[in-house]
Amino acid sequence: MQHAGGPNPYKVAIIMEELGVPYEYKLHDFSSMKSEAFLKLNPNGRVPAIEDPNTGIVLFESGAIIEYLIDTYDNEKKLTYDSFPEKYQLKSWLHFQMSGQGPYFGQGVWFKHFHKENLPSAIERYQNEAKRIFGVLDLHLGRNKTPYLLGDKATYADLAFVPWLWYRERLFGELPDPTPDFPHFAAWAERLMARPSVQKMHALLKKNTGQ
Structure with a gap:
């Protein structure tokens, strides 16, 4: 697996840890992700990307990689269901993570910490969108009265949300962490954070990024 220090590669690593799939990982900086060798793995020049020697496949985009691994x-x-409609409902939650949580958290952290201009309106927008994501998850979990998104087991869809949740402090900064305002979401997140695979990858992220 090829990756850098951001959250998305750790989504993939958590799934491999949960499934007991052996893997090696290689860290990349931004310049190496623009090299011809890496662009052959991912034309978008981003991480993660995987090469599976068992099948010969090369894949990029964390959601696609997770679906392949499953x-x-x-x-x-x-980490999945093969029953109908649960099999497809899991895909809905994975796509919601990919199209909602990931971009909103990513843009929020960018504007708060890396953008050359201070744009409070942009920061506020993405903080509010992050809280909206919390609300969607909280409503669903409370309505279904289940410990996880679908039923009583953690699936790949639940676990896909985890790595960006590690960045709550960076996104909200001096503001209070809004997680307690969403009790069903908070309990769900706590259950996921306690899993050995998640704790192992969180420690690795901290090591790789010097946090």
Whole structure:
């Protein structure tokens, strides 16, 4: 697996840890991700990307990689359901993470810490969108009265949300962490954070980024 220090590669690593899939990882800086060698793996010049020697496939985009890992290595259905409609409902939550939580958190952290101009309106927008995501998850979990998004087991869809949640402090900064305002979401996040795979990857992220 090829990756840098951001959250998205750790989504993939958590899934591999949960499934017991052996892997090696290689860290990349921004310049190496623009090299011809890396662009052959990911034409978008971003991480993560994987090369699977068992099948010969090369893939990029964390959501696509996760779906591949589930289809190829989750024979016991540890992190998924093969029943209808649950199989497709999980895909809805994965796509919601990819199109909602990831971009909103990413843009929020960018405007708060890296953008050359201070744009409070942009920061506020993405903080509010992050809280909206919390609200969507909280409403669903409270309405369904289940410990996870679908039923009583953590799936790949639940776990996909985890790495960006590690960045709540960076996104909200001096503001109070809004998580307690969403009790069903907060309890769900706490359950996920306690998993050994999540704790291992969080420690690795801190090591790789010097946090």
